[in-house]
Amino acid sequence: MTDTDSSSCVLLLPGWQNSDAAHWQSRWEHLYGYTRVQQHDWQRPLRGDWSIQLQEAVLDSEREVVLVAHSLGCILTAWWAAHSPLALTKVKAALLVAPGDVEHADLRHVLPGWSPVLLQRLPFPSVLVGSQNDPYCSWSRVQQMAQAWGARLVDAGVAGHINTDSGLGDWEAGHALLQQLMKDECHGD
Template identity: 65%
Template sequence: MKPQNVLILPGWQNSGPGHWQSLWEAQYGYHRVDQHDWMNPRRGDWMAQLEETILAADEPVVLVAHSLGCILTAAWAAHSKNTHRVKGALLVAPGDAERDELRSVLPSWSPVPMNRLPFPSLLVGSRDDPYCSFQRVLAMGEAWGSTFTDLGNAGHINAETGLDDWKAGHDILRSLIEMKAN
């Protein structure tokens, strides 16, 4: 798989320079799906940007989503006619946009789509994520048909967690890519 066909889908406020998504982008040449407004995300705008990026790819893609990027993946998959262009998705630490404290700042992201994804997905969650309860991440994984990995107490699985380039996460991504190649 060509590196530019591995699409990085950051969450709300983007992924900063120390985030594993940014480090993977720099190290492996993966392609970040840039959004028009990282601070005031609108679901329809983000879905349109993802659709355009997938359609511009010269071959099927693999999605690497974090936080709101996971919700974007589920929302896009529920509406797009081009889901066959996705080989698989790595979904990490979905943010629960239905939580009271997030609903007001992310008004267009509720309800969280709970449809089975039409492509293979691996969901990595944490037991102490401040943006999504463990029970909720398990429910999302079940609804989306994702294979689940419990990372234990790893917070929001971001730069603040101290993962650096998160080699174990990249191994999970490689297993997803290889699984689809067989």
């Protein structure tokens, strides 16, 4: 299966510690040829450094991009989009999955410099997929983020952090959401 919208480049934005080989993002990278935005330090992420890496990946793309973010990648997307003019001109849409709440006491301590979460409307269409029992973000906080970002909220039910531990495999349902988002934006022009 290939992209339904070949005019867009899909950029994968993993979260803290990267996405392991069994994570749906890694599977999508291999199955569909999507591009992972590489970071200099996956263990001690610096918001500015991660933002520069995203900026350069978007700049390097000859096509419009669709962002597929997981966990800290969602927080990166919101922060970057508020500061980069490219968010208005080169980003077609974003699929945001299981944002990590960096304001939570447990995460604020291990991810310094990422708090507060930027709760500002994204300048591109987005879908946020959240889980009712995500250990890194409460359901009420997921709802708050979706509303602030102007994202359509999709309830994944009881799916943990929507990662390898969730047992999603290739996560076909998530890829269908991405394909629909890309199709809607292609026909919405």
